[in-house]
Amino acid sequence: xxxxxxxxxxxxxxxxxxxxxxxxxxxxxxxxxxxxxxxxxxxxxxxxxxxxxxxxxxxxxxxxxxxxxxxxxxxxxxxxxxxxxxxxxxxxxxxxxxxxxxxxxxxxxxxxxxxxxxxxxxxxxxxxxxxxxxxxxxxxxxxxxxxxxxxxxxxxxxxxxxxxxxxxxxxxxxxxxxxxxxxxxxxxxxxxxxxxxxxxxxxxxxxxxxxxxxxxxxxxxxxxxxxxxxxxxxxxxxxxxxxxxxxxxxxxxxxxxxxxxxxxxxxxxxxxxxxxxxxxxxxxxxxxxxxxxxxxxx
Numbered sequence: 001x002x003x004x005x006x007x008x009x010x011x012x013x014x015x016x017x018x019x020x021x022x023x024x025x026x027x028x029x030x031x032x033x034x035x036x037x038x039x040x041x042x043x044x045x046x047x048x049x050x051x052x053x054x055x056x057x058x059x060x061x062x063x064x065x066x067x068x069x070x071x072x073x074x075x076x077x078x079x080x081x082x083x084x085x086x087x088x089x090x091x092x093x094x095x096x097x098x099x100x101x102x103x104x105x106x107x108x109x110x111x112x113x114x115x116x117x118x119x120x121x122x123x124x125x126x127x128x129x130x131x132x133x134x135x136x137x138x139x140x141x142x143x144x145x146x147x148x149x150x151x152x153x154x155x156x157x158x159x160x161x162x163x164x165x166x167x168x169x170x171x172x173x174x175x176x177x178x179x180x181x182x183x184x185x186x187x188x189x190x191x192x193x194x195x196x197x198x199x200x201x202x203x204x205x206x207x208x209x210x211x212x213x214x215x216x217x218x219x220x221x222x223x224x225x226x227x228x229x230x231x232x233x234x235x236x237x238x239x240x241x242x243x244x245x246x247x248x249x250x251x252x253x254x255x256x257x258x259x260x261x262x263x264x265x266x267x268x269x270x271x272x273x274x275x276x277x278x279x280x281x282x283x284x285x286x287x288x289x290x291x292x293x294x295x296x297x298x
Contacts, residue, residue: 008057032201078153088133103151138169198279225285
């Protein structure tokens, strides 16, 4: 599968330009779309799932123009929106059965089998008879991914799927998504949570104010921040001064005051130790330091 986005713009009626000249190619595997709230991620996702039309440009899905072949493209899609809705009074299996019918599974026996398998796959089999409105937050998100993939889509798009989940549910959810990529399919994960990208995606893009500012592998972004992540131990007074001057990523109380990590071009005369960056460090370095040097881009 391949999604090719060419010269895509989206301008709302109030004049707000949500997306500007987006050019991007997405192929099989897990693809991460990362950026702060308001960067344009949800707008791009809604265009890709045919819920919104672009102002300019086009999207090709396996060579099919999204605007000219909406029905054919929709048949390939599974979608979990950020504001996933369900029928609260339906039992879990009933809602999945309804979703399966919408996905085109007309044969009752095949549909029943698909529902049972999906309940097992997302860890909801024990809750199959519980009404959807009584599920926990994590279970509701798992029900959301189940309804998105029960039709065996070739493209799965999930928008901010782990917001509000506890750490265990976030890991469980990411594992479900990772398992999807064992098939030949595209999984697009849109999020502002860096950890969701670092643990699952082999390709990614950064959006900032509606513009693409980075496309590549997570390791490529991390490489750019090497030599700019420092660890130091400081007193409480020093910490108050440092956080006004530097991007502080981590703070841990210690006997001497605070053990902190900062992202900076350098730390001057402050005693510090360079450490190997992770994706969160790289994201802060790229967005807060490199882009601030090039404000004319925006």
